[in-house]
Amino acid sequence: MSFTTKVDTDPGPTARVYWSHFFSFADKGPRGNQGDAYTGMQVTGAGNERLFLFSVWNATKDEAKAGSPGSYCVPFDGEGKGMSCRMAVDWVAGHTYRSDVKHEGDRWFSVTVTDEDTSESFDLGRIRAGADAILRDGMTDFTEYFEWSNPNSSCFDQPYSSATFSLPLASSGKVPEIAEISTTATPGCPASTTVTPVLNGSRHDDAVGNTVRGQVFDSSGNVMQGSLSGSPVTLRKPRETKHQAWVYAWDSTLRLPESDQCLTMTTPGGAVAMTGCRADSSQQWTYSASTQHYVSNGLCLTTQAGWYSALTVSACDVNDSSQKWTPPSDPLPARG
Numbered sequence: 001m002s003f004t005t006k007v008d009t010d011p012g013p014t015a016r017v018y019w020s021h022f023f024s025f026a027d028k029g030p031r032g033n034q035g036d037a038y039t040g041m042q043v044t045g046a047g048n049e050r051l052f053l054f055s056v057w058n059a060t061k062d063e064a065k066a067g068s069p070g071s072y073c074v075p076f077d078g079e080g081k082g083m084s085c086r087m088a089v090d091w092v093a094g095h096t097y098r099s100d101v102k103h104e105g106d107r108w109f110s111v112t113v114t115d116e117d118t119s120e121s122f123d124l125g126r127i128r129a130g131a132d133a134i135l136r137d138g139m140t141d142f143t144e145y146f147e148w149s150n151p152n153s154s155c156f157d158q159p160y161s162s163a164t165f166s167l168p169l170a171s172s173g174k175v176p177e178i179a180e181i182s183t184t185a186t187p188g189c190p191a192s193t194t195v196t197p198v199l200n201g202s203r204h205d206d207a208v209g210n211t212v213r214g215q216v217f218d219s220s221g222n223v224m225q226g227s228l229s230g231s232p233v234t235l236r237k238p239r240e241t242k243h244q245a246w247v248y249a250w251d252s253t254l255r256l257p258e259s260d261q262c263l264t265m266t267t268p269g270g271a272v273a274m275t276g277c278r279a280d281s282s283q284q285w286t287y288s289a290s291t292q293h294y295v296s297n298g299l300c301l302t303t304q305a306g307w308y309s310a311l312t313v314s315a316c317d318v319n320d321s322s323q324k325w326t327p328p329s330d331p332l333p334a335r336g
Helices: none
Strands: 002-009 016-025 036-044 051-057 064-066 071-078 080-088 096-105 108-115 121-128 134-145 161-166 193-198 201-206 223-225 234-236 261-265 272-276 286-288 293-296 299-302 312-315
Touching (some): 016 161, 051 121, 064 071, 064 080
Antiparallel strands (some): 002 161, 016 036, 016 134, 051 080, 064 121, 096 108, 161 201, 223 234
């Protein structure tokens, strides 16, 4: 059975998103639940490697074997238990990745991933399932933003992403029972989520109206860095950290991940700081693509003496390079 995934819009290296194909095996197996599996790709947060995964519920350590050099198999625990074979791969947005799930005999299944744009392939590994056949019913493609488990996360601090999933194909061609698809958006952020049927698959758009997550650059190549609540926001050298991982949200706030903290104008002319998000006028920033200004209450976000200095707000001047900013991405159209 083959599945394909193409991440059309990368949410950023500091995001935590899983694009996955869920399927089951024809029998739940000797331990009663060794019949559910996932295969897919992830971006796993600041400083972490991107992954491809193949996981089978209730498989044990002696029922998982690594594949290509660099792959490894580990137990997982949380939403069930089982074994997962993984490999760190710096996957590329816009490339189509095909995952071929193959029965190798005696209930052992392998997953080979192929980049259809480059023809490069690697073997994630093999895991023993509860049956020797894949069940045609209940296959599901989904996008999971797995910061949902942090109580400080919200729909506003999640980065925009889009991905296209294909209908699964059997080795003999398309499976008739899954030639039709249904789409569902979970209730967490329904106004920010769109799942659309496309030719031979579906397209998932999430965090609609937000930017991707990334760094906000000044005109000198330094970036905006936030920290604890109430602390001044400063300029720093770029590095991959969640303190430089901004989303410009559809409600015009600038937010850091998993913190419920927003960029705030404390007093006119004073330093800007991170405070609890409340979306009042002191936290709403209008970004102008033509002037590259962030404006709050008629004042512009401004750098001071360069690297490590605290940011302030001051009267806007279209010719002032200390007020020029480059956001994580161009602000997207407001959600409908």
